[in-house]
Amino acid sequence: MAPITPAGSDVSSGPPPENDGHVTAAAERPRRPRLRGRLGTQHLAGWLFSTPFLLLFGTFMAFPIVASLLMSFTDFGLRNVTDPLAADFVGLDNYIELFGDETFRRALFNTTYFVVVGVPLTIGLGLVAAVLLNSGIDRFRTFFRVGFYTPVVTSIVAVAVVWRFVLEPRDGLIAGVAAEFGWTSPDFLSSPTLAMPSLIAMAVWRNLGFPMVLFLAGLQSIPTEVREASRIDGAGAVQEFRKVTVPLLRPTMLYVAVITTIGYLNVFEEPFVMTGGGPADSTLTTSLYMYREGFDFFHMGYASAMAYTLFVIVLAITLLQLRFLRDKTR
Amino acid sequence: MSTVDTSRPSAVRTGDPATLAAFRRRDRTRKTLLYTLLSFGLLVMLAPFLWMGLSAFKTTEDLTASPPVWIPTEWTLAHFRDLLDVLNMPLHFFNSTLVAVFVTLGNLVFCSMLGYALAKLNFFGKGPVFGLVLGALMVPMNLMLIPKFVLMSQFGLLDSYAALILPFAAGAFGVFLMRQFISSVPDELIDAARVDGANEWFIYWRIILPLVKPAMATLAIFTFMGSWNNFLWPLIVTNDPDKYTLPVALATFAIDPTKSEGSNGMLMAGAFLVVLPILLVFIALQRYFTQGIATAGLK
Numbered sequence A: 001m002a003p004i005t006p007a008g009s010d011v012s013s014g015p016p017p018e019n020d021g022h023v024t025a026a027a028e029r030p031r032r033p034r035l036r037g038r039l040g041t042q043h044l045a046g047w048l049f050s051t052p053f054l055l056l057f058g059t060f061m062a063f064p065i066v067a068s069l070l071m072s073f074t075d076f077g078l079r080n081v082t083d084p085l086a087a088d089f090v091g092l093d094n095y096i097e098l099f100g101d102e103t104f105r106r107a108l109f110n111t112t113y114f115v116v117v118g119v120p121l122t123i124g125l126g127l128v129a130a131v132l133l134n135s136g137i138d139r140f141r142t143f144f145r146v147g148f149y150t151p152v153v154t155s156i157v158a159v160a161v162v163w164r165f166v167l168e169p170r171d172g173l174i175a176g177v178a179a180e181f182g183w184t185s186p187d188f189l190s191s192p193t194l195a196m197p198s199l200i201a202m203a204v205w206r207n208l209g210f211p212m213v214l215f216l217a218g219l220q221s222i223p224t225e226v227r228e229a230s231r232i233d234g235a236g237a238v239q240e241f242r243k244v245t246v247p248l249l250r251p252t253m254l255y256v257a258v259i260t261t262i263g264y265l266n267v268f269e270e271p272f273v274m275t276g277g278g279p280a281d282s283t284l285t286t287s288l289y290m291y292r293e294g295f296d297f298f299h300m301g302y303a304s305a306m307a308y309t310l311f312v313i314v315l316a317i318t319l320l321q322l323r324f325l326r327d328k329t330r
Numbered sequence B: 001m002s003t004v005d006t007s008r009p010s011a012v013r014t015g016d017p018a019t020l021a022a023f024r025r026r027d028r029t030r031k032t033l034l035y036t037l038l039s040f041g042l043l044v045m046l047a048p049f050l051w052m053g054l055s056a057f058k059t060t061e062d063l064t065a066s067p068p069v070w071i072p073t074e075w076t077l078a079h080f081r082d083l084l085d086v087l088n089m090p091l092h093f094f095n096s097t098l099v100a101v102f103v104t105l106g107n108l109v110f111c112s113m114l115g116y117a118l119a120k121l122n123f124f125g126k127g128p129v130f131g132l133v134l135g136a137l138m139v140p141m142n143l144m145l146i147p148k149f150v151l152m153s154q155f156g157l158l159d160s161y162a163a164l165i166l167p168f169a170a171g172a173f174g175v176f177l178m179r180q181f182i183s184s185v186p187d188e189l190i191d192a193a194r195v196d197g198a199n200e201w202f203i204y205w206r207i208i209l210p211l212v213k214p215a216m217a218t219l220a221i222f223t224f225m226g227s228w229n230n231f232l233w234p235l236i237v238t239n240d241p242d243k244y245t246l247p248v249a250l251a252t253f254a255i256d257p258t259k260s261e262g263s264n265g266m267l268m269a270g271a272f273l274v275v276l277p278i279l280l281v282f283i284a285l286q287r288y289f290t291q292g293i294a295t296a297g298l299k
Helices: A023-028 A032-036 A039-071 A078-082 A094-097 A103-134 A142-154 A156-168 A173-180 A194-207 A209-220 A224-232 A237-248 A250-265 A269-274 A287-296 A301-323 B008-016 B017-056 B060-064 B078-086 B089-120 B126-138 B141-155 B161-168 B171-185 B186-194 B201-213 B213-229 B231-235 B245-253 B262-285 B286-296
Strands: none
Touching: A039 A194, A039 A301, A039 B089, A039 B126, A039 B141, A039 B161, A039 B201, A078 A301, A078 B141, A094 A301, A103 A142, A103 A194, A103 A209, A103 A250, A103 A287, A103 B017, A142 A194, A142 A209, A142 B017, A142 B262, A156 A173, A156 A194, A156 A269, A156 B017, A156 B245, A156 B262, A173 B017, A194 A209, A194 A250, A194 A269, A194 B017, A209 A250, A224 A237, A237 A250, A237 A287, A250 A301, A269 A287, A269 B245, A287 A301, A301 B141, B017 B213, B017 B262, B060 B161, B060 B262, B078 B262, B089 B126, B089 B171, B089 B201, B089 B213, B089 B245, B089 B262, B126 B171, B141 B231, B161 B231, B171 B213, B186 B201, B213 B262, B213 B286, B231 B245, B245 B262, B262 B286
């Protein structure tokens, strides 16, 4: 093999150093015509390299997206799993039923609750953690960062099982801590008012490491001169944070908000493991309701209509976020 | 990660002695406060894991003791033994590992292939193909669940490893990531190889792949982790407990009151076994994780 050295172990490192500075000469090289003659092989090679991905993509994404839309206009049920083409076309019936469905409205409300409270808390606490880690900590930085990020990598099912026990009113961790102070712990997951906040607390705990790491990277890219200039102009710590840090973190904020919102809108595992949607549907989310309708009752046409409605909502919210959180300084 | 300390005014760095002493004193108080806050935060973040780890080894008496017992009075493996009687953990561990390994291999090969084509080849239809990849990033998984399930049933693949692996064998994010990294490989290198008579496969396999090893490592880690923690799809396509992955086995056990009611020790032992492997991988490779997120926004 040619003497090519792999780019170092650093992911963020760009092209290997021995090739720097030669890029601009490309246009005038004498061998250019020969290469153009080879473009024909590039068409073929390009498609050959794309084939495996496109096959999998076509089968497991493109086709299901279209099929899902078609199914939402049919009465697709259990018998159609073995005989899909026998499903009957029912027009907009599924959608009409959906908008009159009390339980779906409840699920939509619960999901909105989860997103509206959960997303700002996750991003806010992630930002706080990042700012604390970036304010002159030299020792144990990696240690803290790894610790705060740990919940993000662990299985959400395992974490939900652990939290169910943490929140248990008799033998749980919170009950134990409360007992040390002579208090009693409420039964979080059996209370219609406390169950959802408990799930939100768990989601915030599990996910705040993600915005933290991104904000940390963003904070470190803010030039020292900018901060010093604001200090010289007499800005206090709070003003510096509001007028310098937050605006410069805007692109990161946008990305984090979009990703976190999409994730939270599809919340499923937490209620599935911790509450089963109860008590009294107080933690029934749209994904959980869709799962139930589709795979417990095999109302697959109806569940498809639900999936599409949710997709439209997710899309609309994402577009709104892109509009409102866009970098306005440019 | 190297940082520029932005928290000290320039007076400190230039060394004016009067302000320096006062600043040092204030700095010490500030740092104590900072470390206290961070340590408290860290305790909250790690408490559930500590609780899980300790509870898994407590006796049932300790688990239900009032007032609570924090450190086991007697360490026991009884819950692990009981769990193994109910759940075939080695088999579920094998299933999870097998699926994660093949999903990771699939992503490494297929995503880097398309990534190379999108970054370095001029072919008819390249724009639309890249558009598809970007579009695929936006579509939530839930939208495709039901037709995908019907498709698997039609293929006769329910309860098979293929059903667990194939839908995840080539992710759009992997393509996006590989395209970004392969774009930074200089064209000269590829042109030189072409002049020397190398074909496209040789260029991809012997030149591009060795150069993007760090990106491949990042992709491998995130894909493996995603597959290991994946839940909803395995839950849907497997009915046969012998094909359950770890999270599915744990969840079906946990939500069935006839099996797990009052057996917090077993549940914690189960969670411990699911969390431990990925936790060890994470701690060993944490540098790649944080760099992966910071450079590519991976989750």
